[in-house]
Amino acid sequence: MASHRLGVAVFVLVATAILAAASEPNQIESEQLQDVGGSPDAVFSDAEGGFKTGDGASETVPGQAETPPHSIETGQADSAGRRVSIEVGSDRVEEPVADEELENVQAEFDLQDAPQESEPVPTPRDHFAEELFIRPLLSGDIYTSFQFRTRWDTDLHWGEKVSHYRLFPKSLGQVISKFSVRELHISFTQGFWRTVQWGQPLLSAPPGAELWVWFQDSVADVDGAWRELTSVLSGIFCASLNFIDSTNTVQPSASFKPMGLGNVTEQRFLRYAVLPREIVCTENLTPWKKLLPCESQAGLAVLLKSEKLFHSSYHSQAVHIRPVCKDSACRETSWELSQTLGIVFDLHASGQSKREWSLFKMFSRTLTEPCPLASSSKVYVDVTDNPLGDELFDLSPAVSLQTQAVVLGDRRTFTVYDLLTPEPYGPTRSLNILLKWRQQVSGDMQRPVLHTERYVSGYGLQTGEINTLLYNSHPFRAFPVLLMETVPWYLRLYIHTLAVQSKGKENKPSYIHYLPSKDRQRPHLLEMLVQLPPHSVTKVTVQFERALLKWTEYTPDPNHGFYVSSSVVSAMVPSVVAMDTNSTEGRPLFTTLFHSTEESSYFMRVYSEPLLVNLPTPDFSMPYNVICLTCTVVAVGYGSLYNLLTRTFQVEEPSGGLTKRLANVIRRLRGVPLL
């Protein structure tokens, strides 16, 4: 008992740490001001690609005992330039921006927002920012990620009934207030992120549709609200979210924590569901684009042409809504809507002989103007692998603006195109970023620290085994991960066969949360905290039996198989920056007195492959024949054979026929004994 309690305690500790980081998946710890191109003024830019601004840990989880170590070390001097600690948490527009840039921005802003200035309201209460992030992958492919962020300093739940919407989409605002939603995360993904080839995505998502929602603690009937919400969202996004019901909804106990403000972490207000079979296509993209203030008329959104977006290897669009602090004091809340879209274009399938990428080639459009409603509109190109500008690829047009940021535990360098300034457009008044590979690319990315693989083993239609492999490729650090598996009820898990093995030895999970399934009501939910030893593969296996469904429960294509949704691995992953122990160049020695100065670990969520499992399936091609034949065989064959075997036969006296029966009737009437 004692050891069990200890385990729970350990879990709570670690879970808290993970939870703390969960609220900031892509932190940008400290912005770096750098001298670029001899310009005396450093240029600030917000280089985050994710949807959560940094420094959120202490705000989002009040009562948080331990502060992640990385939040301490801002404001160190750097040999290359000055480093300034900046609060990026709450209000981005009012951030201190270098003078020249600020003037530029203001100039543009004034120019475009001229009509607003005349309005009685002095400053609009909502802001819109857009950015495009481009990372050339060493496999020759290219990863582009759009992010559109709308912030609204209003309260949708309390106070006056909100009826005036400006930038924030009304459809979503109404949903939030009607269903008392505190946080909403929805993603539609077509394809699987190839972690080993492509590295880490800015924002990971499982194939298909994923939806998770935190409700306000004032909601009494969470299940009812959830059911209605999924139906409404299904209408808004033209997706089959109405297929979410109790058989695929779970309430994870530890894997999903609120990412915005709010101190309720009680799991009964959380609902999580994945539809692995959901196909994402144009009809999902169009409503998603309509949520943008400029739709696809101006700004970065002009690039979103579906005929090109779906000519890609990976497509993932998402909407995240959460409450954030209005300012650093955090007395009032704002609502933040992030719309993200990640696409990977495939070099081989694009059929190009010249290995080069351009905006036009990718999207069949170029950029000519920012969205007039946007307060920030930028394009970032990741040039980390190309520090001198000409080793791997050529980038044109060349701009002088560069910035550095730590993204997912790795220090990256970006070239920035600020669309609010006239500089990037050049004489042609259009920006077509061109990226030309110089040499045959090697195709080997740095192996990600954590990745997973999942498959079904065994053969035959009776039993099977779900195997999840967790790879920790960090050379010397072990770290814990939270693994969550949701398995539909028709795979009956034999939970006693659950085994976790690392390096050939048993690896006992310190925490296991298992909620068994109920037939036709709810799925299995298995969550556990596993410590991954350094440089190892951990194998989690559990056997299952395939259930025989009722004949109406089969899908129209039962021989295709049944999907099991991706398992979710949430972890605090040791940073790659901390991994190289001897790279001291460019940094003063005192910064490396302690081993991990920059940021020791970062939060990461990895999704495994969904599984396709065949269930025993009757032959549906001729049900009528089958039913008739079976009934006949049972009735005639079995029935009479059974009869023959169980009855005892006696030879009966031959009866006298009709006359005797008649005589007997008369005798009975007369009361005389029968013949």
Place this chain on the structure above:
Amino acid sequence: MGLLSDPNRRRALTSLVTRLNTPLCVLCYLVGVSWFMGLAFEPFMLRTYMSENAMGSTMVEEKFVFGERAISYTREFAGQKKKTGGMPVDWLVKTMKSRGLEVYTQSFSQTLPFPDEVKERYMVRGTNVYGILRAPRGPRTESIVLSAPCSEGNNNNQAVGLLLAIASYFRSQIYWAKDIIFLVNEHDLIGTEAWLEAYHDVNMTGLRSSPMQGRAGAIQAALSLELSSDVITSMDVALEGLNGQLPNLDLVNLFYAFCQKTGVLCTIQGKLQRNDWDTLPGYTHSLSTMLLMVLKQGSGHPQGDHGLFLRYHIEAVTMRGINSFRQYKFDMTTVGKLIEGMFRKLNNLLERFHQSYFFYLMPSLTRFVSIGYYMPTFGFLALILVLRALDLWVQLSDPARALEDGVSEGEQDSSPSLLSLATPVIICHLTGLALYFLPVLSQEMAIQHFPVSETEAVVLTAIAIYVAGLALPHNTHRVLSGAGTERGWRSLKLFSLLYLAVLLGCTTLINFSLGFILAVTMIPVAAFIQPHRSSKVLHGVALILVSPATTLLLSIYLYHELIEYPVSLLECWQHFLTAVSQGILDHHLYGSLLYPLLALFIYPCWLQFWNIVFWK
């Protein structure tokens, strides 16, 4: 059933069955065999048709034009193979990687139970290389496999070359909905088995293999390619897999459809189709094609790399390029187009193959015999056993009638003790166990005492045990005093008949060909043997002629006759010895069930009949 519950009618029926037993049995046998012969007659056969909607006609045009590139890959591969003296793993990895595939290797090692003298291997160590083409926007749940073996010498170089050319062409296409796995396997079937076991993370044959890194979900279908020349005259398709499993008929139809489309000449069992079904040569042609299929299926040996996929419910065929002396040749581009077409259709599959037949015989590529048509053959044969068993049952339950019939004049003894019946049965099965286990276990001892190799030792031990089993009846009777009564052998025969019926019935359900071969030989003799002093020799000889070993020998002879490559009796004997060793190896390497079935069940059952002949 009312017929049976009425005692009078029942009596009439039983008397009919007992009185007309022999003519009925003969009739059943004749009907059964002639039904089987009739299956190959074209008017009785069904024409093949595509059941799967996804395989229906499409408007796509095959655009593979890289035949030259395939040949240059072939040259390069052959050079690299010669240089490394085996599978050029590094070169393959590099080439596949540069084509944009995700490449993985899997190394394995296997020690055979005894040296394989045909393929000259004992301790096998090899590496499979496979590249995965990830479907754009595919969630890694489904895949298709194209495999080519890396064989000894110069065989199958073209297959690997074409595979690489196809891989690089497929990589640049956007329309793939399923991942495609390009597998080059070493040591033919052992490599395939190792790869499949690692992919499905099971271990059935004691293979040691490195853990597999990359997977691509559930494999929906697989094609195995064998090509050994730059040009081909025809394409042969091999269907029969492990334990006589067959791929779904739709896959075969798909192959035929694309052969028609690309104009490639296609054959099955190496035989072209003939149109003159109404002539005698035409009929014998389709009969021999069907018989070849029966023999191959009955052997339970996979006829190509595809054979091992079938166990995992992956529909697969092997396509074999044939280069004969015909004038008109097809180049690599055409073969590539054929494969491209098939893959694009497989890519369209929404569900696993399930619409069409899994149990069928093919007298030609356009005609097939479904399970509903061939099963009556076996039904008639099995009816003989049932009729004989009924007859015996009636005789046993009503001894007076048996006396009346004058079949026997033995004393009115009590029913035989269970012991006297169980002993021969148990002894026979113990012999079967010895036949199953001893050959492999005792090879060490055999090579110490006799000047033979391990393989010979195993085969000769097996034959020795087999023959030694013939001496059993004499010995069991010495053990059991007074067991040899009239009722005794009848009871034993009744049991044996029913046992044989059940055995053959189960076998036929799984592997019709094997069941049919055994039934058509064993059943008539088993039904009619009796322990008569006068005809003991005759019965003994007849029984030996239908023993499983003799059947195997005759099947080998027939097989060589059918492929028009006749062998002499001595060669046939050599082939027989090889077949025995290969059968045992198949069992240990791939889990083939033929050897255990014969050793543990059919042979003991046959021994029981042997016991009856020599009943005292």
